[in-house]
Amino acid sequence: MSGHSKWNNIKRKKEKTDSQRAKIFTKIGREIAVAVKEGGSGDPNVNSRLKDVIAKAKQNNVPNDNIERIIKKASGEGNSDNFESIQYEGYGPCGVAVIVETLTDNRNRTAGDLRHYFDKFGGNLGTPGCVSFMFQKKGVLVIEKEGREEDQVMEDALEAGASDFQADEDVFEIQTEPEDFSGVRDDLAAKGYEFVSAEVEQVPDTYSRIEDADLAVKMGKLLEMLEDNDDVQAVWHNWENPDEDEA
Incomplete structure (x- = not known):
């Protein structure tokens, strides 16, 4: 669950979710639990944040039984899980900007882990x-091109309230x-669209390249360590073009 709104990163992210389903399920489960507690309800019809997280869970193939079990546990009076949302910011090699979104029950542990990762791979926690x-x-929704007419997709997206539309290679x-994200997603889903990715992302205004191959490897390892941490929900x-830099 990382990157920016470039399609090569979506593919990289998708490959990671395929190989780390259990970890993804755990992280989304934590997000569902927090949405229930902060929204004050286990009913997605009255808890818009929970509705968004459930849509994200289904997009990542989390079974309905798992979703219902997490909601039921989080709604229970005896549930003592207490996670807080903390955003960390820092720099990777060559000044690459990094935002790390976390849900943690121990901010000292999380901050220590993240600082260690940044230091180890040539960056620094800011x-x-x-x-x-x-x-x-930005809300970012990605739809596969195959079998879709560009003009029709663009028309449907703009009618639903989208602010921008781009056609990439795939x-x-x-x-x-x-x-507007939830409304646009729901409107397009009602018209039969399925999403490769659909979530609110942190989209950078400008991008940085890493020309040094060794530093590019370090940047890739930094992202992997961050993504693998149980407290980390998303990395932006x-x-x-990290895939090309790593090649």
Whole structure:
């Protein structure tokens, strides 16, 4: 669950979810539990955040039984899980901007882990706000091109309230304002569209390249370590074309 709204990163992310389904299920489960507690309800019809997380869970093939079990546990009076949402910011090699979104029950442990990863791979953990000004929150929906007419998809997206539409080599990418994301997703889903990826992302204004092969490897390892940490929910960065840089 990382990267930016470039299709090569979506593919990289998809490959990771295929190989790490159990870890993805755990992270989304934690997100569902927090959505239930903070939204004050286990009913997605009255808890919009929970509705969004359930859609994300289904997109990642989390079984309905798992979703229902997590909601039931989080709604119970005896549930003592207490996670807080903390965003960390820092720099990778060559000044690549990195935002790390976490849900943690121990902020000291999480901060220590993240600082260790950044230091180990040639970066540094920064202060709040040091890179977030370089990103904009956008709803991003990605639809495979195969079997779809570009003009029709664009028309449907704009009618649903999308703010931007782009056609890449393999996919259509639709952007929305964060507050419009759920409505656009639901409208397109009702018209039969399925999404390769659909979530509110931190989209960078500009991108950075890493020309040095060794530093590119370090950047890739930094992202892997961050993504593998149980407390980390999402990692956003402005490294351009990481798959090509790593090759």
